[in-house]
Amino acid sequence: MADNTEILNGLAEIVEEVAGIDTAEVAAEKSFVDDLDIDSLSMVEIAVQAEDKFGVKIPDDQLAELKTVGDAVDYIAKHQ
Amino acid sequence: MSAGGTGSQVEVVVTGLGATTPLGGDVASTWEGMLSGRSGVRRIDEDYDWINRRELPVKIGAPLVAEPAEVLSRVQARRLDRVEQLAVVAAKEAWADAGTPEVEPERLAVVVGTGIGGVTTLLAQDDLLETDGLRKVSPLTVPMLMPNGPAAWVSLEFGARGGVHAPVSACATGAEALAWALMLLRLGEVDVIIAGGAEACITQLTVAGFVQSRTLSQRNDEPERASRPFDTGRDGFVLGEGAGIMVLERAEFAAARGARVHGKLAGAGLTADAYHITGPEPEGVGQSRAIAKAVRDAGLEPSDVGHVNCHATSTVAGDVGETRAVRKALGDHPVLTAPKGAFGHLVGAAGAVESIITVLSIKEGVIPPTLNLEELDPGVELDVVAGEPRKVDLQAAVCDSFGFGGHNAAIAFTKA
Numbered sequence: 001m002a003d004n005t006e007i008l009n010g011l012a013e014i015v016e017e018v019a020g021i022d023t024a025e026v027a028a029e030k031s032f033v034d035d036l037d038i039d040s041l042s043m044v045e046i047a048v049q050a051e052d053k054f055g056v057k058i059p060d061d062q063l064a065e066l067k068t069v070g071d072a073v074d075y076i077a078k079h080q
Numbered sequence: 081m082s083a084g085g086t087g088s089q090v091e092v093v094v095t096g097l098g099a100t101t102p103l104g105g106d107v108a109s110t111w112e113g114m115l116s117g118r119s120g121v122r123r124i125d126e127d128y129d130w131i132n133r134r135e136l137p138v139k140i141g142a143p144l145v146a147e148p149a150e151v152l153s154r155v156q157a158r159r160l161d162r163v164e165q166l167a168v169v170a171a172k173e174a175w176a177d178a179g180t181p182e183v184e185p186e187r188l189a190v191v192v193g194t195g196i197g198g199v200t201t202l203l204a205q206d207d208l209l210e211t212d213g214l215r216k217v218s219p220l221t222v223p224m225l226m227p228n229g230p231a232a233w234v235s236l237e238f239g240a241r242g243g244v245h246a247p248v249s250a251c252a253t254g255a256e257a258l259a260w261a262l263m264l265l266r267l268g269e270v271d272v273i274i275a276g277g278a279e280a281c282i283t284q285l286t287v288a289g290f291v292q293s294r295t296l297s298q299r300n301d302e303p304e305r306a307s308r309p310f311d312t313g314r315d316g317f318v319l320g321e322g323a324g325i326m327v328l329e330r331a332e333f334a335a336a337r338g339a340r341v342h343g344k345l346a347g348a349g350l351t352a353d354a355y356h357i358t359g360p361e362p363e364g365v366g367q368s369r370a371i372a373k374a375v376r377d378a379g380l381e382p383s384d385v386g387h388v389n390c391h392a393t394s395t396v397a398g399d400v401g402e403t404r405a406v407r408k409a410l411g412d413h414p415v416l417t418a419p420k421g422a423f424g425h426l427v428g429a430a431g432a433v434e435s436i437i438t439v440l441s442i443k444e445g446v447i448p449p450t451l452n453l454e455e456l457d458p459g460v461e462l463d464v465v466a467g468e469p470r471k472v473d474l475q476a477a478v479c480d481s482f483g484f485g486g487h488n489a490a491i492a493f494t495k496a
Binding site: 018019020040041042044045048051 | 153154155158215216218219220223
């Protein structure tokens, strides 16, 4: 089980790979769309990679609710 | 159809050139390769493991020498199929060469085609679906494989909002894109167009398909000598990959911004054979009509055209027929060359890259040789440049491109 810091770091690596955003930019309060400029196609890729990395399921209706990086970290922490 | 009537013509000039080919990663290195007689054809069975795995009899090809993914940012490369990458790389060079024109986004359009589209993605994602299931299929699959993808990515790169068009006519695509661009500029709705073609289809399925249609050279032991248009020893074409892009402008617009002009895109002729899905009509009637239309559309007489940059692919059937079509349309005087001897067949990019060679031939007053033309097919009754480049003062030249499906495209260029 990864703790929140480990989840944040792991998520940042995925975001960096998919969208080319520096890991340091991927902070809990950042919005995927408004701050990090990540489109819906990249969000699908990020979700699939996060599922594999953290052993969680992120259904589409839940994915749509994950507005910020912190939302995603919390969701993964709760469901892993 | 021709690309517009003669008379009330809007003049169209070529202000930017960009290319990535088996001879080089830009126009300068490609042109240098053409003049120095280099070949872009080589063995590819070590790079592509499927050649031996599938026991394909063709072990040669003309791949790029500059990897596009090394020129683009990592994320952009990841989101674009190889054919889209090539289009963007060549368009960037052409745009810079044109001096990055300042133009209203609504007055800037894109016409970039491909013959095959994002087949690398199609095959890879189909494999993923088979082996790993739905979850592993990329959400970018469709935008990466769609044949308008190269044009769309070029429009995004330069913010072109005046229209994005993607002609698809197999090996005539690149030339047809230039013809469409000419028509659109004449309509007056836009001032600048980024136009050309891109292709990246050295994949197991496309090579296997070309092998089965018996169109590829199997001169595996002498790759550099395999592509030999008009030569008696020719045995098929060599599949290459690349992109060619031109920046085209209304002459008035280019003059107002003080642009440097490489030459004029003076006319275009598009016809169809409606004869056979792959084979050219043997008398070259449709090809001849396309050439004649391009010349007429440009307001030229056949005697004005000193040079034809031929489609000649190095297949047994096609090359000689084309020379008959040239002769019928223009007479005995044009001097010919066939760039595919040097860089193979770039399919949907061929007509665009070869049009760039044509523009440079007029501009520099030199026609590059047809590489590997050692013994001229006795059916060819015209003068073909071989061995060394030939210095010729040219006022006008035509570039031919023909494609599976019976597409014939001819583009007439004139001196700036």
